[in-house]
Amino acid sequence: ALVAACPEIEKATFNGQWGDGSKNFPLPVLEVTKGECYRLRFLGLMSAAKPYFNVSIEGHSVQVLGQSSATTTAASEFSVRAGEGVDVILCANQSQNALQHDYSMTMKYVGQTGAKSFSGIVRYPQNVAVVAAAEQIGSPVLGKDKFDMSTCEVEYVFDMRDSIVDYKRPTIDLGGKASRQSADNIPLSNRKAALLVNDSYPGPLVEAIEGQLICVTVNNNFVSDPVSLHWHGQHMKGFPAFDGIYGVTQGAINPGESMVYRWRANAGTAWWHGHMQALQADKGLKGPIVIHAKNDPHKHLYSEERIVTLSDEWVDPGMCLRAEGAQPGNPVCAEIEKATWNGQWGDGSDEYPWPKVTVEQGKCYRLRFIGMMGQAQNFQIQIAGHNMTLIAVDGADVVPVQVSSFNLHAGERADIVVCADQEPGNYLMSSIYDLATFLETAPAPKLPRVDSSKFWAFLNYAGHT
Incomplete structure (x- = not known):
């Protein structure tokens, strides 16, 4: 129902951007190249x-694709409704001057009590490399399959x-009694139905140098889980279509399907x-x-690096992390069961065995701590006998x-940054919820x-058992 105190609509965004043409709020822009045709996928997220x-x-007609892409209908205007997708073919066949030419794109809101128009721009830029830009915003150029x-x-x-894993150390294999067990040999009380990437937990490291184009091919071989992946801390500048937000930037990657994520x-x-x-993520779909x-600017402070992931662990996240919380008669679990260091409790x-972060005496290390918790809000971290120097938070120096x-x-x-400047030994690393x-x-x-709110590992000097 409409509320008298509020208008039926305040603003409308195109690809997450509203603008009025001012310096602070420029109009959203869709860049195209003269002579190219584009399949534009409109999605109504109202x-x-x-x-x-x-x-x-302005100055363009489009071909509206029917349910079968073999059928099209020419139109100067088309409608986008809530929850629906509309695919149209736009051919950039208008003239342009030596620099650029802008054509107005009008999005007219048709409501219950009135109408309101919002604007964007279809731009023909001078730069011949805009074909890549069009692909980056999620509008692939026709003919580039x-x-x-x-x-x-x-x-x-x-x-x-x-996969079926031991939730206390899902994929860790230390040999002997600490070997990774087959599903039927894992104690029932520890047996967890996991979602793994490359049979590892946490999942594989994505590593690159600033500015490089990263491409991650995701092959969904899960039995029934559709997926999308979010790259938390990566800004996706120029590549918003690959941010991995289901229902906003992409649809699901269903079992048996693949997708190539890419960003700088x-x-x-x-x-x-x-x-x-x-x-x-609580079932294992996460990684550094x-x-x-x-x-x-801090390279002079250390010579090597280590990744240290921390995560709370649950045998059955579906039961323990119920949205309704701990209420009488609701069999939720304790506030925390276990926590792992780099996938090991x-x-x-x-x-x-105790988890270890192994270092060599005389070297300084950049320890990249990542909080991969799902339920636990925080961990207080300490390392016995060693100074710690904080050099970056959430990716920012x-x-x-x-x-x-x-x-x-x-x-x-x-x-x-931690320097291994003590006598060789094992030094307690604590994480306290x-x-x-x-x-x-x-x-x-x-x-x-709770059994415990404290979880330990050891800073292990190489060669010391």
Whole structure:
């Protein structure tokens, strides 16, 4: 129902941008090249069902594709309704001057109580390289059936498959009693249905140098899970269609289908994770991203790097992370079950040894911490006997500052320089979920007791057992 205090519509965006032509809010632009034809895929993401937009482009007619792409209808205007997709063919066949020429694109909102127009621009630029730009905004040029993989500077292939794992160390294989077990040999209490990429947990590292074109081919071989992947911390400048937001920038990659994600890398520590459904990351669909800066202002502080991922772990995320929370009669789990360091939980036993981050005496290391938690809000991190220097937060460089501990929230990244300047040994690394510490001894009425809110690993000097 309409509310009298609010207008039926305030603003409308085209590819996430509204503009009025001012310096601060320029009109959204769709760039095309004279002589080329484009398939434009319009998607109505409006929240209300009945209103719609009529779209027209000055000086151009389009061919509206029917349900079968073999049938088209010529039109000077076409309608886009909520939740519907409309594919049209636009041929850039108008004249242009020596620099550029802009043609107005009008998106007229037709509502229940009135109409309102919003504007954009179809631009013929001087630069002959706009064919690539058109592909980047998600409007492939007709006749280019496949992306030219030879333009990729860094390539990865993600093979997605269902797996049964031990949730305390999903893919870690340390040999002996700590060997990776087949599904039937994993204790039932530890047996987890996981979604893995390249049979690893966390998933494979995506690594590149700032500015390089990264291409990730995703092959969805899951039994029933459709997917999309979000590249958390990568800005996707010029490549918004590959940001991986299901229902906004892309549809699902269904089982048996593939997609090539591509973007130019921005420097910093980041991570990728499933973005089709919230529980997919908790089932294993996540991994690190490291983009090395061309000019690292902190390079003189360290000689090597290590990645340190932290994640809370659940045998059955679908049961434990229920949206309705801990209510009487609702069999949700405790606030936290276990947490892993680089995919490994340990208690010092033969079956579950302590996780280790191995270093060499005399060297300084950039430790790239990544908070891959799904339920746990944060971990307090400390390393015994060693100074820590914070040099970057969420991929952005900061003025180096020495810290004795730091707080790593879900989704955050913190880059720490640690020098192995102590006597060889094993030095305790602790991650404490401080918000759950009181639940170790004093459970609340709607919050069950936790076994522990503290999870440990060791900074291990190479050669010391």
